[in-house]
Amino acid sequence: MVGSSFAEMLNGWIELTPGERTALDRLEERVRNVRRGAVLQRENEPGDELFVLRKGMMMTYVLLDDGSRQILRFLFPGDLIGVPNMIYRDAPETLCALTDCMVSPFERGALTELFTQHPRLAALVLVHSQIERVALTDRLALLGRTSAKARIAALLIELRNRYRATDRNIANAFPLGLTQEEIGDATGLTAVHVNRMLRQLEDEGLIARVSGMVTLLDERGLMRAANYVDRYRGIDLAWLPKAR
């Protein structure tokens, strides 16, 4: 086992002290494998663990009582998942693996320890949660105020960027790893319409699709279609408390 995935994600933003590194390693000392399609946590069931996603891709979603589903977010290695379990007895959302995954579960108590022993790491948990917050508000604007085509384009760009964050080599081609129904549930569309929009993006030469791989051919054009905002520019962590 290599070091903490959460730590790795922070790589580039911040230099960890040996003490911090140890604390994060401890958070991820246990490991659990989750098969593709398996549910790690079900909405409304008691959830007393949090997790770090180590490997693979997951998603969170909620079900509405007419049976429809809203996918809230796609999750990648280094992500802290199930954080709302910290405060809600019952999980507010389902966690489901999109590929075979590896996660590191830890108790709420481990977080408590982080807050008392490692204030800077605690602050980084808040940082992570704020980055996620902004991602969610971007998606909110996407669902509330943009066309079907823009939503699909934005989703493709977001997925490519997140893949790239875990693997620097990925340029413009990546495995989609989602059914069109899942894309629909993420973007508030039907699978049928997702299909039409993908075809349209393809016909316009913005993307190419070959056996599950998507290639972004005209990134500029996609970004224009998608109303894209780059949120990773301009992050500033100078305010963080001193490391302990």
Add this chain to the structure above:
Amino acid sequence: MVGSSFAEMLNGWIELTPGERTALDRLEERVRNVRRGAVLQRENEPGDELFVLRKGMMMTYVLLDDGSRQILRFLFPGDLIGVPNMIYRDAPETLCALTDCMVSPFERGALTELFTQHPRLAALVLVHSQIERVALTDRLALLGRTSAKARIAALLIELRNRYRATDRNIANAFPLGLTQEEIGDATGLTAVHVNRMLRQLEDEGLIARVSGMVTLLDERGLMRAANYVDRYRGIDLAWLPKAR
């Protein structure tokens, strides 16, 4: 000036120590008044302050480049606002007062101090951010997967609940305080359609409207129409670190 608004909001969840109380009071020692309609912070402009909302009602929104607006959230006394400024040099969203408001601005550094001096308060900041996260994901599901009528019904219930959280006396009637265009920008609809949906809710006897006041006549019916989930049930803060 009475005590901290953030502390007041925590009232009922948790018993603060004198030291914690002092720390929160210090966070809110300064005060700034904001006129109705005034912008406290503009999207993409440098934002180096955070705020506690003390009095009044505000909203956050983003503008898309076709000029349309998505309102992300309505803000009430006790809310921590502008928290993303902690990490983003430029503000990701606009903060705007819906009524005459009072806010307490504080520096990022004040938060740093909280993390090192008062781990339990730091944890509460994370708690607040997670409650907001869940509220945002509920709204995401609302925009992605429900009808216009459900969105309006859900908004009315949410507003009533948040009013009630600051004023226990409010039962079923409250001042709407929003134009139909604002309701539309919050729910991803046009002002015209908002009007039709309000009328429909009124015709069906679910609500009444008199000169800016809204009364929820049939709460059950509204909740059914809105797919409502009560998130305030089942909050559990037993895991919090010990107070210092």
Add this chain to the structure above:
DNA sequence: CGCAAATTTGAACGTAGTCAACAAGTGTGG
């Protein structure tokens, strides 16, 4: 190879958007 899941396409439909006109409020200055 065979079956189930996922994709693709067409046609008809419906929810919400657009455009336009008018009414009702709201606030301001004369």
Add this chain to the structure above:
DNA sequence: CCACACTTGTTGACTACGTTCAAATTTGCG
């Protein structure tokens, strides 16, 4: 205190984007 301007609310007619339903085709897995 009223007149005027401007914002907000209301309603109707028409349009369009995305949904629904259905069926054919492809893909991928056991």
